[in-house]
Amino acid sequence: MTGLRFGYGTNGFANHRLDDALRVIADLGYQGVALTLDHDHLDPFAPALAARVAALGNRLAELDLGLVIETGARYLLDPWRKHAPTLLDDDPALRIEFLRRAVAVGADLGAEAVSFWAGVRPSAVDETSAWDRLVAGCAEVVDVADAAGVTLGFEPEPGMLVPDIAAWWRLRQALGAPPGFGITLDIGHCRCLEPLPVPDCVAEVAAHLVNVQIDDMRRDVHEHLEFGTGEIDFPPVLRALADAGYTGLVAVELPRDSHAAPAVASRSVDFLHTAAWQAGVAVEQVGRITGRDSAEPAGGGAHAGATIEPVGAATTVARPAGLEGEA
Secondary structure (H helix, E strand, O other), X not given: OOOEEEEEEHHHXXXXXXXXXXXXXXXXXXXXXXXXXXXXXXOOOOOOHHHHHHHHHHHHHHHOOEEEEEOOOOOOOOOOOOOOOOOOOOOOHHHHHHHHHHHHHHHHHOOOOEEEXXXXXXOOOOHHHHHHHHHHHHHHHHHHHHHHOOOEEEOOOOOXXXXXXXXXXXXXXXXXXXXXXXXXXXXXXXXXHOXXXXXXXXXXXXXXXXXXXXXXXXXXXXXXXXXXXXXXXXXXXXXXXXXXXXXXXXXXXXXXXXXXHHHHHHHHHHHHHHHHHXXXXXXXXXXXXXXXXXXXXXXXXXXXOOOOOOOEOOEOOOOOOOOOOOO
């Protein structure tokens, strides 16, 4: 049986070596990893890239982890300016080269998607010019990805030139609706600024959904929060993903929680399995929980050995052990 597949983003493990982060993520029972290419986590500009990619591929296979590639590293390209240059800058060449390398890494590792975004419009660039630059840059990346057989997930990001789903639709149309140009949907962003309820956002883009980031958030505040500390009701969101037939990773996106990564990742996977049980949604199981001990937060191991079946006329939902008393 298959079901939703949960992953965790390495930008939430910034203080860990990549191999250590992967081991913790796998030991907690996640099915995949959203790998942000960055200084310490597979820098695509450092020497011996091919050898490092090959070693990583072997490690992912050993740990049985799926993969998406994320490209939101803050200071990888410019030590002074966060996320610079973007596709909107006067000279986007370094950003395009970064995305070319991300696509090549994704192709070599069999990534399910390579995710990227527009960037913030520079104050000296008018909106029309910025949009033209974005379309031109995306068209170049689409060609590279198409040649490599890699799926792209473009992420609407609050505060950027493409902040929401409506702008993503506009960009897709401007590019000629290429089949390999999908959407990366951050569930928190939907609560932050989309006019529709979060499950309706999932349904709107279901046919083009290739990558999902998941976190809690409050209305009008772009702050990635741990589950249960924002305003999102998650069982209906997971139900919407299941109803959409989405089979990609649903990866936890908590980029400011690296200081407590193992504990946060542990609480997160338990929360997601609880929410899936409440929604009557199947969750893929892995049968491998080796990194937990009595020092972990209460409720640890809620997903271990559980059988979570979708609700149906002849089906029951087995409650995972350790969830008693949880909302």
